[in-house]
Amino acid sequence: VVIAQADGARYAAASDPQATAQALGTISSTARSALADVRLLLTQLRHAQGEGPQPMLTDLEELYAQVRAAGVDLHVDVDPAPAAEPPAAVQLAVYRILQEALTNALRHGGGGAVVVRQAWWADRLELEVRNAAAAGVVPGAGHGVIGMRERAQLVGGTLSAAAEGGAFIVRAMLPLWAA
Numbered sequence: 001v002v003i004a005q006a007d008g009a010r011y012a013a014a015s016d017p018q019a020t021a022q023a024l025g026t027i028s029s030t031a032r033s034a035l036a037d038v039r040l041l042l043t044q045l046r047h048a049q050g051e052g053p054q055p056m057l058t059d060l061e062e063l064y065a066q067v068r069a070a071g072v073d074l075h076v077d078v079d080p081a082p083a084a085e086p087p088a089a090v091q092l093a094v095y096r097i098l099q100e101a102l103t104n105a106l107r108h109g110g111g112g113a114v115v116v117r118q119a120w121w122a123d124r125l126e127l128e129v130r131n132a133a134a135a136g137v138v139p140g141a142g143h144g145v146i147g148m149r150e151r152a153q154l155v156g157g158t159l160s161a162a163a164e165g166g167a168f169i170v171r172a173m174l175p176l177w178a179a
């Protein structure tokens with residue numbers, strides 16, 4: 001479509017400026033739509049899971065133990081707790097987001113305690129990971145934040161990650177009904 005419209009606009013440019021403008025509008029919208037499709041496909045491919053069991057909420061205690069064994073002063077607060085078992089897609093997203101956020105806190109954090117908060121409401125999970133921000137670290141320079149954001153988006157949620165008042169905070173909201 002883009003090629004056909006571009007060829008038509010080139011031929012119409014001299015004789016019909018209105019047709020050229022319409023063709024350029026079609027090129028723009030078609031290219032944007034195609035780009036969005038490619039981005040979605042790449043996101044899904046990047047997060048495709050292999051065969052075998054995937055981590056769930058029950059695996060979080062092991063993850064927390066690994067982080068503590070690496071020397072992190074980790075505090076976890078779950079309030080309220082999930083009333084029922086969340087969908088598997090949400091559990092996997094929670095695990096992977098926490099895995100990346102805790103790894104980032106370990107590698108790039110400014111020391112001190114790392115606090116994980118989970119609030120499981122009837123329709124959503126609100127998740128926060130907070131640690132001291134390290135001087136000289138450029139948040140978001142790698143692929144970790146991008147991957148966490150994509151994980152959240154795959155289940156219909158949102159994720160933000162930013163330095164605030166001397167801390168680096170990752171916040172996610174994952175809807176339970178969309179997964």
